[in-house]
Amino acid sequence: MGDFNQSVILEAIRQADDGLSRTELVAATGLSAQTVTNITRRLLGDGFIREAERRINGPGKPRVTLRLIADSRFSVGVHLDPAVMTFVLLDLSGAVVRRMSVRTPAKEPRLIIESMAATIEALIAGSGVDRTLIAGVGVAAPGPLDTQKGTVIDPPKLLGWHRVPLRAVLAEATGLRVVLEKDTTSAAVGELWKRRGSADDSFVFVYLGTGIGAALARDGEAVRGSTHNIGEIGHIIVDPQGPSCTCGLRGCVEVVCTPEAIVERAERAGVFQDDREGSDAAAVDVRFSELCDRSAAGEEQAREVLRQAAEHLAVLTAALTNMLDVDRVVVGGPFWARFSEIALDVIPGSLERASATRALRSLPVAGTVVGDDVGAVGAGCVVLDSLLSPRASDLLLDD
């Protein structure tokens, strides 16, 4: 139990803004004074924590505050989106030390992974951080994943990716420990870290990337599901009049709510005069931005397309919250910020009307507190989790 108790103590110190004394740690963790003394001695020796100021609280000995040494360890978080790859270097407190992003090259998977490795090297080199202090690389990738083998199976939006051994190839290329996590679950982990979630925090995270996914947090922890593929919601039907889907039905999230589907709807509605340049994820990204800009500038047709999209997302969100019975909804991902104003105008009201528990409580809807890089930041937090937190994700790196 030694490592587990060490994680409990480190996590308690991390979560306390003002640090904690040994006496406070005993109260916070329920561990014995002797155990706290032994473990904090070890953590001081390893340079994870330091003794800060002495505080006097009434009579008795002054108490020495223990604080995390944020720059004692680091992690790299990578978000692999079909349109863009985002890289962050996090310190042990979860703060972003350095950030980079590059367009995802339209190449075969192994070349993309090589480009990923090169950017990771540039990120580390440019930060001036000692490479030996980097605990590992977390990669957030679209599911489904085989997390046991560390492979990306066949995400609908990553063309040409079939059972790509991303973890092994990237570990080989960087010499660093690599952990693979779903982009959506990474985002939920990032949200939990940033909020320093209370023990009963429960939310569904609706993730707007090139594809749409969901993640789940319950009791202050990310729920991953039995194959770590929780949240594959692409074929929930949200618009019975919507376009046909490859699954044989129509109006699925996949063909209604994705940025590509929204852009196509705007094109059909005549929002754009000219044809789209290219059909790849990057071209969709450009058009989606333009659509949001035009809506913000007051163009009614553009605004109507986005309002429709928000209504469809509300149908999805209601299906998820009614199924999952969580306390709140968090939305985020690379397409969120541009779309958030209209979405936050539409979704809460629609959700309230459709909520099976409206007689008991209302369901707050909010954008992630982490921002646009939530996938990458969350992937870095998954690595830090394995150092700090007494959580199931500890097991992730040990296979």
Add this chain to the structure above:
Amino acid sequence: MGDFNQSVILEAIRQADDGLSRTELVAATGLSAQTVTNITRRLLGDGFIREAERRINGPGKPRVTLRLIADSRFSVGVHLDPAVMTFVLLDLSGAVVRRMSVRTPAKEPRLIIESMAATIEALIAGSGVDRTLIAGVGVAAPGPLDTQKGTVIDPPKLLGWHRVPLRAVLAEATGLRVVLEKDTTSAAVGELWKRRGSADDSFVFVYLGTGIGAALARDGEAVRGSTHNIGEIGHIIVDPQGPSCTCGLRGCVEVVCTPEAIVERAERAGVFQDDREGSDAAAVDVRFSELCDRSAAGEEQAREVLRQAAEHLAVLTAALTNMLDVDRVVVGGPFWARFSEIALDVIPGSLERASATRALRSLPVAGTVVGDDVGAVGAGCVVLDSLLSPRASDLLLDD
């Protein structure tokens, strides 16, 4: 921790078909020999367990096997379905000692609860069980519920039920402790009891009652959600061409998959010559049976309606398993047995094709091992859980 450890030991003894010796209990629970000795002495004194045969395993002292005394405590489980109320008396092993069922009277809620109380008295009296040995009554009711207040809020299929204080009224009428649980979650608890689930058992339970609901088990325990209303899936769309729904969309589970919706589809298809007698839940029940009988007798039109219904349930099941990432699907509820043959012919194949994790594993689909009374049996198990198991549901009875 005394009560918690006692629960751990009782649960371990319950789950072991052949009983357990004190030495085996130490190995199974991780508790100290002294703690096991103290707690088992108390349990022997209270009459929950008994010393059975002595076994000789190699050298050393013979080991005394400890067994649960099944008739030391009992619970009552009630399933309130709009069509029928089912009552079971369970012993401490979870076995059904006695069973009764009555048509749910078409009366106002308080009169229904009085009828419920009267049947509970008849059940107990007819069993010959000493009333003081009954630990409580578990009631499985359609959601949404306010489990804190013990009220049934406004289930779509229970007409006239608005914030009915079922728990308080029934406790007053019977003088017994009453716990209220969703019918779907009760069913999942029943399944977990009967299977003596392994610690990593995870499944979604698709429940076919007058309404359709779902429940979730993860890590061998029922997941209840933050308001105990998990699994409200009535407005997930499964048939984009389906009938309009009160929610403003069309083709929801509520208007496609319920027995009433299936019967209506059969009526539109001309399966029945005459009009239905009455529009209540009981009349639907009769027609649903007739539809299944005709299908079994080879009537093609009847069979086609049921195959369609099974396909729609497969769409629902795929939405749930892709979202939840569980290991298997369990189906049950009062309408399951009649429908199971066709459903088990259709659902597994459709689910396999629609599963996001089909590259990783297949998803078994099976009827509940508990049978038709799974809601009532599960409700009784919720009460036994509070006596035996170190689980979250311990808290249910203490409010």
